[in-house]
Amino acid sequence: MKNRFKMVSFVLLVLSVCAAAGFVQQHSDEAPAVVSAAGKTPLERFGQLKVSGSHLVNEKGKAVQLRGISTHGLSWYPQYVNKKAFETLRDQWGIHAVRLAMYTAEYNGYCTGSAQNRKNLEALIDQAVGFCDDLGLYAVIDWHILSDSDPNTYKKQSKAFFKKMAQKYAGYNNIIYEICNEPNGSTTWPQIRSYADTVVRTIRRYDKKAVIIVGTPAWSQDAAAAAADPVKGSNIMYAFHFYAATHTEEYRKKLQEAVDAGLAVFVSEFGISEASGNGRIDKAQAEQWMKLLERNKISCIAWNLSNKDEACAMIDSSCTKTYGWKKSDLSESGRWIYDYMRSAAH
16 A cells, blocks of 8 residues: 555656646646735735826835726626635636626616615625625725716715715725716716715715726716816726727727826726627727726726626626636636736736
8 A cells, every 4th residue: 555655646746747847738628726926815915005196006006907807787696796706706817806786777776676675785795895805806896877877866875875885894905986887878077077076075984095986978988078177086086998899999099098198097897899798709909908908007897797698798608607617618708808817917
């Protein structure tokens, strides 16, 4: 038995040496975990984030570029809010942040569903924040307006919600508040700014330091309007969203102009499909977008973690796993995002 044990140990040693030297090829579906600098979590590496000029910076004042994944609507795909899912995204994909997309006006939205539904959504957010805190990930609490167009529609509810969130999480170093996902339709920047002034003041009564992301007109694509008349206060950023198959060079110019004007921009949602979230995928345009973001150190969060049967969903519609996905479990969009996140992780 001793000799057999020695032989097995010797074989394992040889295999490990060969693997390290590249002689044993690992199956593409079994990629090794992404190892961050010194094995630290994102929160350990960057600490409390803040805004300096047009940049998001770490606790030492050095510019950082967060990369993350957004959930789909929390009411519709709550199964992906689990610790193992977030751990998979951190260790296998190399992400820094999870965005918690809470729709306000759609089916079972926070402002249109029942009182019990609101309690369920708040409990789910609390679970998600706890998982992020345990794993050293940043949590973006997203007030996901869409069909409600103008954030002032549910301004009273927003104030009450963010008061509750800020009171609860003021002592955390990993919270980011996104107070109006995509103002749209005829909603103007003065309307958004009026809303933001009120909600930012509400948050700051309890949480003096967390980064706050403010949406911009035209589905968060008109950042220039915000650059001309920004919200007063510190640690405030502005959303810019794009979908690579629809938004191309013209929109990249818009983003660059806003950054050049000194605006602190956070791409809190992007996809590589058409703007509908479906249709064709454009990887060439996606690569151009990533080059722009990396050149300007602009943080970005990809849409979305679900198995919905649409192009922008990252999990293949046939896959029912809620964590531990292999690359073959992902959609075409998901595989591209996975490869990008892993290659960018450092």
